Amino acid sequence: MAFDYGQFVSSGIGKQLATTLGLPRPSRLRRHTLGGSLVPGEVLVAGHGDAPVAERVRHLLADAGVTVASQPSTSVAGVVLDLTAIETAADLETLRGVVGPALKVLAPTGRVIVIGRPPQTATSVAQAAARRAVEGIVRSVGKEMRGGGTANTVLVAEGADTGVDATIRFLLSGRSAYVSGQVFSVSAPVADVVAPADWDQPLAGKVAVVTGAARGIGAAIADTLARDGATVVAVDVPAAGGPLAEVANRVGGTALQLDVTAPDAGSRIVEHAQARHGGLDIVVHNAGITRDKLLANMDADRWGSVVDVNLMSILRMNEALIPAMNDGGHIVNVSSTSGVAGNRGQSNYAASKAGVIGMTAALAADKRVLDKGITVNAVAPGFIETEMTAKVPLATREVGRLMNSLSQGGQPVDVAETIGYFAWDANRAVTGNTVRVCGQMLLGA
């Protein structure tokens, strides 16, 4: 069996050795379970000034059966701080005063969520500076947290407060286990925000297409969307037909074998989804390949095939998919931290994955998409434990696993959970975002 650092330092001599040498010891993360509580304990909710969003969050938590605290008690499971009303950097003292002491009583797998406004729409230079400062603080808090805790920023545009609920729920829940140090932008909803009848089935009645669904992260996306109520069309190349069928049968969906780079891939997906499932609500562009080589040695084939599969195919398929999608649908693209930070030997892959980030932002603002009330977002996975990363040489693999605030690799389900959150009809106020699912990897932004 392969050496597993995480297991080693959790047991007997490994634990002792790690403590003595000051080595990182990964904590067990809290993940979503059906029927489980949103968050295992009290949540401290506070704010600066009139804190309009804090009030909303209190109601949301009360509805979800979570006890809200105004002062840190002996133990809290999360802290939600509303800084939307700050005017200058001096107001950040509120954050120090609330979050600082709260960290001392924060339970393992705790959550720190700071809500602010976008610096771009500040009314003064001083306010812009203060608003931007929030992100820096929260990223630092993420790196200071222990016990599998996470810290994230939510920037709510002026007048968009009603759209914040889905993101607060997601960040407090086990669904965001491996998401830390991220900034979520909430803007005016592109269509009516519809809360699900059952929060354990947020995708009930929806039809979702997942490309690259035969294995790894794609299979986990199919599993997770189906668990949350969606009917899944699992797409992969014919050569992956065997494992694809396994996934489709496991989730009670259908398998569609095609190469996403085929000129008619988009129309074939539409035809299948409409004929067999009566429409299409959610599209997850997950199919991707790597053909690593240093740029100096990169041939045109390696370059072209990666860019075509990972980026160009999405643009082509969207031409057929978007007009056919149901109004109020959701598109989620899979990028990569390589697209954010770059990676040695992956100039082609980074090109495609950075391109996905650009495409996501631009498409979210595209008229065709806005007219239909479709959201477009992306996830950028960091080091995720898959068959693919299991083949990475030991030293590189361990560095990849440990170079993040949670000192461990993420699970495919962690990526899938964030994708699921982007696909909620309760989440129509988040669009154009690229969120990293990387445990706050040390590389990149």
Next chain:
Amino acid sequence: MSPTSPRRAAVLGGNRIPFARQFGPYANASNQDMFTAALEGLVARYGLGGERLGEVVGGAVIKHSRDFNLTREAVLGSSLAPETTAYDVQQACGTGLENAILVSNKIKLGQIESGIAGGVDTASDAPIMVTEKLRRKLLRVNRAKSTAEMAKKLLAIRPTDLGIETPANTEPRTGLSMGEHMAITAKKWGITREAQDELAAASHQNLAAAYDRGFFDDLMTSYLGLAKDQNLRPDSSVEKLAKLKPVFGKGEGATMTAGNSTPLTDGASAVLLGSEEWAAEHNLPVQAWFVDGEVAAVDYVHGDEGLLMAPAYAVPRLLARQGLSLQDFDYYEIHEAFASTVLSTLKAWEDEDFCRDRLGLEKPLGSIDRSKLNVNGSSLAAGHPFAATGGRIVASLAKMLHEKGPGSRGLISICAAGGQGVVAILEGA
């Protein structure tokens, strides 16, 4: 019989695993493994998980005695509802198509709403038998009531009793292999080596082209790392085939080579059939209608007909029943057991004497447009896991007819060991 005319049976789609050469990637896969894989691919493609179908009919030509309930076991190992009934049929190479006839008949009669017809065969994971003498002696040992008696019975086994037997591709009543039988027929009909090699090369080229245009994307599910038929040689040509030495027949007149005969292969296939109503309820477009089927047998033992010539008799009977001529088809799927089988059959239908004396027809059935024959390749290229061939052909032809459009027609002809032949007509929907 019901006073109302029977309803139609629809072919809704199919699935097979790529066919592998004997002792290739599926060397360690059992019939049950392969047929389960074929079912699972079909279930995934058509969203049949947890569904109770009317029945699943499968079977294998070469079967272990432990696999008495092969198809039922495969169903239980699949994602279909365990309440789905199943049974095995064995009619040599005609098994798969016979199963499609059986399922479609039950659908037409309203006995079932849906069903899967298929078949599987392994030439690799073959059962091994001991010699007949040894088997009898071992049974006696097994019956022994005491250790002493058992030892006594065991001692009765002589070195000459030892030996194993594997299933052979040989006709029990003639002792001739299928290839040797075919060689006789090919010689009788004067089938040339060149004509056979041309047909073989076309089979490979057509199958390769079908893969290239994604024809099999919704007909096949990869298995054990194999995504295409292993036997396929896209670069096959008459020139290359001409270099092979004959393996069947003797001397100067021998024309049959490993290139224009099907190789031993492993594989499985399954076809989904249903009533029009069931298809609509499940949002499954009808690809083709399973119009009719016919089975014939010939006396190759005492008579002078060729072992694999039964389809030549079955087709005219089916045509007569349906009021069609041999030329009324858009596609012909004539199973390529050997290239010479296809050519002998076609030649017989063109032959005045044969059609008059053997078929009792006033005039010959005539020629077919060869550009409509096995247009996406057939068994010479794909391989021929005996009971799996019928399902392969029905699913492919149904798709071709669906692409061609409503009212288009296809004819299937499959020869089988024991001097039998199974044929059927499909109509595009």
